[in-house]
Amino acid sequence: MTELPLLTDFHSHILPGxxxxxxxxxxxxxxxxxxxxxxxxxxxxxxHFYPHRQNPKExxxxxxxxxxxxxxxxxxxxxxxxxxxxxxxxxxxGLDRMEGFRSLLIEGTDILLLELPFSAAEHxxxxxxxxxxxxxxxxxxxxxxxxxxxxxxxxxxxxTLGARLQLNAEDAASFFQRRRxxxxxxxxxxxxxxxxxxRDLRVYDRxxxxxxxxxxxxxxxxxxSLPQTETTEKEEEERKEP
Numbered sequence: 001m002t003e004l005p006l007l008t009d010f011h012s013h014i015l016p017g018x019x020x021x022x023x024x025x026x027x028x029x030x031x032x033x034x035x036x037x038x039x040x041x042x043x044x045x046x047x048h049f050y051p052h053r054q055n056p057k058e059x060x061x062x063x064x065x066x067x068x069x070x071x072x073x074x075x076x077x078x079x080x081x082x083x084x085x086x087x088x089x090x091x092x093x094g095l096d097r098m099e100g101f102r103s104l105l106i107e108g109t110d111i112l113l114l115e116l117p118f119s120a121a122e123h124x125x126x127x128x129x130x131x132x133x134x135x136x137x138x139x140x141x142x143x144x145x146x147x148x149x150x151x152x153x154x155x156x157x158x159x160t161l162g163a164r165l166q167l168n169a170e171d172a173a174s175f176f177q178r179r180r181x182x183x184x185x186x187x188x189x190x191x192x193x194x195x196x197x198x199r200d201l202r203v204y205d206r207x208x209x210x211x212x213x214x215x216x217x218x219x220x221x222x223x224x225s226l227p228q229t230e231t232t233e234k235e236e237e238e239r240k241e242p
Contacts, residue, residue, distance in 0.1 A: 006211040008042040008223060009035060009081075010106075010166050011088065011113060011145055011194025015066040019048040021198045025073040031197055031204075032080045038207045042082045042223055044106055044194075046113050049087040056100030059087065068230055077228045084223060088113050088145055093126035096134050108224045111141045113166065116150050116158075123154045128161065135162045141221065143192055146171065148180055155184075164191035164221065170203060172210035181213075190214070191221045 013021025014031045022028040035043055045067070049059050067085060070077075077083055086106035091114050095101055105112055112134065116123060134140050142163040147155050148171040159165075165184055171177045172193065184190050193214060195203050 006193060006215055006218075006220075007040055008044070008192070009040050009195045009197070009207075010044050010143065010192035010221075011046050011168070012043055012197040013047060013088075014043065014197055015045045015047050015063065016070060018062055018066045021047065023199070025070050027199065028070050029074060029080075031201060032074070032077075032083075034201045034204045035081055035195070035197075035207075036079075038204045040081050040204075040207065042084065044084045044086045044113075044223070046086045046088040046106075046194075048115075049089045049104055051090060051092055051095070051098065056098065056103050060100075060103055063087070071228075071230050076230070082226070082228060084108065084226065086111075086113055088115050090115050091117065091127060091131065093124060093130050095130050096138060102138075102140075105140065106223070108226050109141070109221075110139070111143050111221060113143050113145055114163075115145045116154060118149075120151050120154060123151075123157075128157050131158060131163065132161045143221065145194070146196060147184060148177055159187055159189050163189070164219075165189045166192040166194050167210070167214070168194055168196045169207045169210040170196070172214055173206040185214070185217050188219055190218045193218075 013019055014028045016022045016025045016028045047063060074080060084107045087104040089104050131142055135142055143166045144158055144163045145166050146168045147165050167190055172181050193210060197203050
C-alpha cells in the first residue's frame with residue numbers, strides 16, 4: 001500500500017460532464033495540473049451518486065464514459081497524478097441492500113465515501129443502522145465526507161459506529177473552522193483530506209495550508225498502487241469471458 005495521506009486528494013468532482021463539477025475535459029486537465037503543482041500525487045474521482053436519480057449500473061456507465069474521454073485526452077494521465085475511480089454516495093436507509101452498492105467503493109479499496117443528507121431530519125435511526133451494517137456486516141470502511149457540514153450529534157453517532165472522517169482542505173485551512181477542525185482531530189478519526197474540487201481552481205491554493213496543519217495528526221487511510229488503465233478490472237474480466 002502507498003501511504004500518502006496528505007498527497008492524496010480523496011474527494012473531487014474533476015471528471016467532466018457527469019455532475020456539478022468540471023464541465024469539459026479541458027477543465028479537468030487544468031484541475032489535475034493544479035493538483036500536481038500542489039504536490040498531490042493521487043486523486044480520487046468521486047462524482048455524486050444520488051440514488052433517487054440513477055442506479056449504480058447507470059452511474060457506472062456514465063462515469064466510465066467520462067473517464068475514458070479524459071483518459072484519451074491525457075494520453076493515459078501521463079505526467080499527472082495517479083487517479084482512482086470512486087463516488088460520493090448520498091446515504092439513505094437501506095443503502096447496503098441496493099443492488100451493486102459495492103461497485104461504488106473507491107477503486108481497489110474497501111472505502112465508501114459517504115455524504116449524509118443535507119437535512120438533519122433525515123439523519124434517522126434507520127440511516128445509522130444502515131451505516132452500522134456497512135461497517136460491521138459488510139466490513140467496509142465508511143469515510144464521512146466534509147463533516148463540517150453536519151450537526152455534532154450526527155457526527156458523534158457515526159464516529160461511535162466506527163466511521164472515519166474526510167476533511168475538506170478549505171475547511172481545514174479556515175481560521176473560522178479551526179475549533180471544529182481541532183475537535184475532529186481530537187477524536188482520532190480524521191483519515192483523509194479532500195479538495196472537493198468542482199470548478200474553482202483556487203480550492204487547491206488552500207491545500208498546502210491544510211496539509212501543514214494536519215500533518216502528523218491524522219490516522220490516515222492509504223490507497224493501493226494501481227496501473228492507470230482505460231478500463232476497470234471488472235470490465236477486463238468481462239472482456240475475457242467467452
